[in-house]
Amino acid sequence: MFQWFDERLEISRLYNKFLRKAFPVHHSFFLGEIALFAFVVLVLTGIFLTLNYEPSIREVNLPDGSTVPAAYASVLYIDSLPFGAVIRSVHHWSAHIMVAAVFLHLLRVLISGAYKKPRELNWLIGLGLLGLTIVTAFTGYALPYDNYAVTATRIGYGIGASIPFVGGAIAEIMFGGEFPGSTHSVPRLYSIHVLWLPLTLIALIGLHLLIMVKQKHTQPKYAEKVAPGKILGVPLYPQQSVMMGILFLVYLAVTVFIAGAFIAHPIEAFGPPTPQTPAVKPDWYFLWIYGILQVIPSEWQFRFFGAVIGPEFIGGVIVPGILGAVAALLPFVDVSKDKVRYLELPSEHPVRTSVTLGVLMFFIMSTLAGYKIDLNLSNAVLWTLILVVPVLTGVVSYILLKALYGRSWERSSAEPQAAD
Amino acid sequence: MVMEDREEAMREADEKAMPTRRAVLQAALGTAAVATLLSSLYVGAGLIPRVTKTPENEPPQEGDILVYATGAKMNQPILTSDLAEGGPFQLAFPMDPKTKVIRNKEPKNTLLVLKQPPGSYDAKVAAHAAQGVVCYSAICTHLGCTVSLWDAAQKLMRCPCHGALYDPRQDRVVSGPAPQALAQLPIRLEGAQIVVAGAFLGPVGAQV
Numbered sequence: 001m002f003q004w005f006d007e008r009l010e011i012s013r014l015y016n017k018f019l020r021k022a023f024p025v026h027h028s029f030f031l032g033e034i035a036l037f038a039f040v041v042l043v044l045t046g047i048f049l050t051l052n053y054e055p056s057i058r059e060v061n062l063p064d065g066s067t068v069p070a071a072y073a074s075v076l077y078i079d080s081l082p083f084g085a086v087i088r089s090v091h092h093w094s095a096h097i098m099v100a101a102v103f104l105h106l107l108r109v110l111i112s113g114a115y116k117k118p119r120e121l122n123w124l125i126g127l128g129l130l131g132l133t134i135v136t137a138f139t140g141y142a143l144p145y146d147n148y149a150v151t152a153t154r155i156g157y158g159i160g161a162s163i164p165f166v167g168g169a170i171a172e173i174m175f176g177g178e179f180p181g182s183t184h185s186v187p188r189l190y191s192i193h194v195l196w197l198p199l200t201l202i203a204l205i206g207l208h209l210l211i212m213v214k215q216k217h218t219q220p221k222y223a224e225k226v227a228p229g230k231i232l233g234v235p236l237y238p239q240q241s242v243m244m245g246i247l248f249l250v251y252l253a254v255t256v257f258i259a260g261a262f263i264a265h266p267i268e269a270f271g272p273p274t275p276q277t278p279a280v281k282p283d284w285y286f287l288w289i290y291g292i293l294q295v296i297p298s299e300w301q302f303r304f305f306g307a308v309i310g311p312e313f314i315g316g317v318i319v320p321g322i323l324g325a326v327a328a329l330l331p332f333v334d335v336s337k338d339k340v341r342y343l344e345l346p347s348e349h350p351v352r353t354s355v356t357l358g359v360l361m362f363f364i365m366s367t368l369a370g371y372k373i374d375l376n377l378s379n380a381v382l383w384t385l386i387l388v389v390p391v392l393t394g395v396v397s398y399i400l401l402k403a404l405y406g407r408s409w410e411r412s413s414a415e416p417q418a419a420d
Numbered sequence: 421m422v423m424e425d426r427e428e429a430m431r432e433a434d435e436k437a438m439p440t441r442r443a444v445l446q447a448a449l450g451t452a453a454v455a456t457l458l459s460s461l462y463v464g465a466g467l468i469p470r471v472t473k474t475p476e477n478e479p480p481q482e483g484d485i486l487v488y489a490t491g492a493k494m495n496q497p498i499l500t501s502d503l504a505e506g507g508p509f510q511l512a513f514p515m516d517p518k519t520k521v522i523r524n525k526e527p528k529n530t531l532l533v534l535k536q537p538p539g540s541y542d543a544k545v546a547a548h549a550a551q552g553v554v555c556y557s558a559i560c561t562h563l564g565c566t567v568s569l570w571d572a573a574q575k576l577m578r579c580p581c582h583g584a585l586y587d588p589r590q591d592r593v594v595s596g597p598a599p600q601a602l603a604q605l606p607i608r609l610e611g612a613q614i615v616v617a618g619a620f621l622g623p624v625g626a627q628v
């Protein structure tokens with residue numbers, strides 16, 4: 001039987017060539033896999049949701065006599081199905097987990113120097129995946145069409161529309177007209193959310209993995225000691241596959257438990273849209289932008305060839321845009337002559353490590369600014385926190401790293417490789 | 421011998437025709453590319469939806485009366501006697517008094533009305549108020565949330581989204597990220613009913 005297939009499909013060649021690929025074992029290498037698991041779970045639960053979701057805001061009557069948008073009513077219906085609310089909650093929780101896992105995966109690659117030659121391409125694809133994942137989550141957010149989601153999405157519409165010259169058109173195309181209000185919005189967002197972005201994600205994830213297989217992983221440091229110059233790891237089949245299978249089941253068990261215990265986005269509690277907007281906060285991964293928007297004063301507005309450069313554009317587009325651009329340029333600025341084969345230790349690259357910590361602190365401080373009203377903080381205090389604390393964090397980390405590891409830098413700078 | 425001459429002649433002719441042939445092919449490719457681009461732009465323009473005007477999404481018209489947008493009395497006329505002097509405000513939609521159509525399909529028609537002591541307004545605002553009652557667009561000029569909170573201590577209107585504070589007496593932004601004041605809607609009173617007396621006095625909605 002095996003032979004019959006093998007003679008026709010050359011399975012053993014595939015096995016030798018591909019399924020024996022060595023996977024280095026390191027706990028931080030599982031972050032990318034967790035992102036992948038989250039995506040698989042999102043696709044599966046998402047398909048379930050599409051079977052009963054109605055992408056429309058036409059008015060329908062509920063049994064209690066109230067009139068609500070059809071999308072809202074259909075999500076109430078999903079929630080009433082056996083395990084319907086749990087599956088929807090798993091979908092929502094997995095969206096959080098996927099964003100978090102992709103971001104942490106990126107941090108891992110960053111502080112271990114794995115973005116350097118020859119892996120620049122996969123670094124760029126990874127950045128694209130992070131962006132697409134966030135946009136996908138954003139387009140799905142409005143679909144239940146409850147008061148909270150509609151308000152949050154409305155703010156996103158405003159930020160998109162604030163881009164000079166082209167913003168209005170981009171926002172109208174993405175949201176199918178003015179959001180909220182246009183009857184085309186929900187069908188448009190729906191198609192983008194369940195079809196176009198998932199297809200693009202699948203294609204990019206595929207490419208990401210193919211390139212990874214071709215270029216091979218960076219090897220953990222221990223591999224250099226155990227077998228210098230050799231590739232060390234467990235084969236994809238069977239060992240790595242079994243590990244991944246187990247990890248996937250663990251992932252599934254944990255998310256279903258969390259999702260069942262804490263139902264995400266309870267639309268019944270938020271209610272259908274009303275003319276009154278609730279005080280909304282965006283999802284956690286947008287909070288830092290939300291915080292920056294809170295502290296930029298309205299005077300930061302100027303004209304540029306007839307277009308208005310306003311605070312929303314500065315806070316919502318320029319600041320994240322600069323961070324994205326710096327990240328995209330990184331592998332072309334921080335170059336290495338030879339192909340990087342081994343993970344670099346964060347302790348041996350103090351500048352990169354301290355700058356990374358500083359940027360993380362910037363995210364944390366801007367997120368804190370998102371609680372400006374709740375914590376009754378003034379703009380002056382928040383600006384100081386946003387600007388000073390990250391710099392301080394970077395400087396202190398550098399000093400600490402130097403105190404702890406400075407001796408080993410001197411030793412390794414005698415050797416040619418560790419220059420940073 | 422004759423055969424070879426003919427072959428030679430054909431090859432020469434072929435080589436001479438080469439540049440022309442190439443030019444024709446290039447022109448054909450170029451035309452096809454331009455045609456494809458233009459037609460996909462034409463079809464792609466359909467991604468921006470057409471807006472159909474209906475009475476429900478028209479902006480407030482002169483003569484419309486204001487009705488409650490929320491609460492127990494939703495869709496009933498707001499009476500000046502219902503408004504407490506000194507706030508809070510009420511959210512409202514304009515309603516065509518003849519057809520009873522409420523123009524609530526356009527979020528930018530969300531209005532807020534409130535009553536303050538007539539002397540507290542500055543001249544510009546007072547000109548379009550009626551016996552202490554004023555009406556503004558309720559859509560925050562920042563990113564388009566509904567200005568729906570009343571700061572009773574300072575007697576100011578607050579947007580719940582990023583905290584913009586608006587002063588109803590001088591029609592200005594007190595603090596926060598909003599780039600512009602809320603657009604005032606001129607009103608007059610007919611009995612206890614509040615009637616729209618003209619178009620918005622400024623741009624409505626997020627000013628981005």
Ligand code: HEM
Nearest residue numbers: 042043046047049050092095137140141143144194198265
């Ligand atoms: C093939 C893939 C996917 C399909 C078919 C799908 C389908 C759907 C559908 C039908 C809804 C609306 C029903 C509801 O809100 O419960 C929804 C909501 C949502 N989706 Fe997806 N989705 C997919 C992938 C993703 C991905 C990759 C993300 C994020 C990384 C995501 C994030 C969300 C979020 C945040 C919501 C709102 C959930 C809520 O109502 O609480 N989805 N999705």
Ligand code: FES
Nearest residue numbers: 560562563579582
């Ligand atoms: S939308 Fe009102 S302050 Fe931002």
